[in-house]
Amino acid sequence: MSATETAIASAEAHSAHNYHPLPVVVASAEGAWMTDVEGRRYLDLLAGYSALNFGHGNPRLIDAAKAQLERVTLTSRAFHHDRFADFCTQLAELCSMEMVLPMNTGAEAVETAVKTARKWGYRVKGVPDGMAKIIVASDNFHGRTTTIVSFSTDPEARADYGPYTPGFEIVPYGDLTALREAMTENTVAVLLEPIQGEAGVLVPPAGYLPGVRELTRERNVLFIADEIQSGLGRTGKTFALEHEGVVPDMYLLGKALGGGVVPVSAVVSSAEILGVFRPGEHGSTFGGNPLACAVALEVIAMLRAGEFQERAAELGDHLHRELGLLVGGGAVETVRGRGLWAGVDIAPALGTGREISERLLAERVLVKDTHGSTIRIAPPLVISKEDLDWGLDRLRTVLSVP
Template identity: 65%
Template sequence: MTTTTTDLHALEAHAAHNYHPLPVVIAEAEGAWVTDVHGRRYLDALAGYSALNFGHRHPTLIGAAEAQLRRVTLTSRAFHHDQFGPFCSDLARLTGMDAVLPMNTGAEAVETAIKLARRWGYRVKGVPRDQATILVARENFHGRTTTIVGFSTDPDARDDFGPYAPGFRQVPYGDAAAIEAAIDDTTVAVLLEPVQGEAGIRIPPAGYLREVRRITHERGVLFLADEIQSGLGRTGTTFACELEDVVPDVFLLGKALGGGVVPVSAITARRELMDVFTPGSHGSTFGGNPLACAVGRAVIGLLETGEFQARGRELGARLAAGLHALPSDKVAEVRTIGLWAGIELVPGRPARDVCERMLANGVLAKDTHETTVRLAPPLVVTESEVDRLVEVLADAIG
């Protein structure tokens, strides 16, 4: 197959215009690198918004998928299959919980956690029916369903999709006192990203997560940790909550749980919380399917060695050192945690332009909120590739 640059218009002729991709057409990928239809290679510094933490086509993950493809790919939850129990057991062990509910996408995991919190609020806490409220942080990103965008503060995600579901209250991110002040008798949960990804890698103040955990425990409110982007090695730990020795009531997982092979998400919780779900109260045709479970088990196996978390810490430190050397007259702020970074440009320097210049020099990155370049290279990236990434970014900033 050959595709010219002008064919980019043909590629989108029948597609909805809900994305504004960079002008590249990827045909192959392996590890930290992708190859376009012209044979040009690019270092992938986005990794599918952290869905590709283990790189493209990791041999262990591809092997697990290929083996399962030869056996059975879907049964629906109307029947048991031999991968489901082991997957749930493995993920429960990884998260330190004892119950797992698999779904497909990150947004589905968030919706599932919302349903758990509300039903727990009514059946256990005693909140009056249909009065439950959940606290969320401003600048959050938890997905794009109509419920979720209703409590977003991003106008691109939210505008003109109403009417919105009630039951959510916004508080400033990083302000534990605001959470404590906002809790009342109707509050069933606090839903937070330990690090805000789509907002531009926004890292809360030290001690914030510990305070949220203390407050929610003392006030009888569930802490729902959305680790869909921040989890599974990205921050140099299995979960970002570990950075403050915090264990939430519910983990929300996705993206890298499918290894970039199939969409896999899940929530994990203590059994007494998860048991608010009863047969028929929640489900998914594809959630927990054999192929997803086989790949998810292989992902968990990679994480249990600790290798990828260590790479996140060590290579993240190298990335941070390089980024903090960028010129202060062109970069307003650098935010890094593990192998994850948001580079805030000074006003008047569009991040999209920087990403297009990086593309021209063989590195894929993506802008967010107009002035932020975000970086999330796969955890298989090498030291020299991290150095190359910083060099290309520095040249693109000019």
């Protein structure tokens, strides 16, 4: 057996089968490229679902992590540490907000937002105890905890995990009328992805997000923006909502906030909203740890310069222009997205999304499928135009288009 086959066989035998990875075993990576255990190089057009916005092994982030590793990595929140205040202050400033509640994973940020919204509803809005409702969108993906899958519409993510957590109302994504009709006096929040990533990089209709903002203000309801995948430069702006000129009541951040080095997530909001928490009412042993703060502070500094957002916008225009040329020729049905993020609907006759991903793997390009014949393209923002074009040429080869 080859080194690849041996590693895959061992993983299959000794790990739970909750993932179906492509048959590649990565041993090292740099920038937009990964190298497998047999020395073959692959262009990464997934970037860890946007966790690797700044590329593999980004020197600034690795240096920040190394420096912190030699000082202190964990104190728990029982004590202050010397990176925490700077992290919270600078992330709040990046978001034009006032307060930060740090966690570790994106799902933890979403769970924290649910708890925050409910507590705000009871203590500030005056909703009767136990009656708070949160409105979400169909085809959402906010994580995989039992509470979060309770408001998923994806049978694969939801089946066999009941009984499900109550308190959520699901409405069609992009439908303001349905959202308005779902609101009651007990509605405390609307939780949305500005662009639905797992659903296939779905961009809502123009005017939808400003309409959500207006409606939530009018009804005294929190607008919670899950920017865990869409935020921190991916779409050509620091936050995807900026394309619509919208500022939510709460940002949920994760993935790229840890630079692909450590898990870092955060809820960022106003003092009025996050101020509902009192000591002991919520927490995390690792949330806001010194190592996480050191890496995230470097991420924030990189975003403040604006070069990554500009690069994502410029290369994103090129990406969508090139992908748009494939539509209508029988190979690609639709292309969606913003910045360096695209959902590509392949003609089903050419294969499933999984099959297209496997064919691209054979061409040394890594992407991931979702829902039928859709593939997602989201390279690290550090990718060169030449490498991006090389990857697009491999896609054309796989689709048999000139």
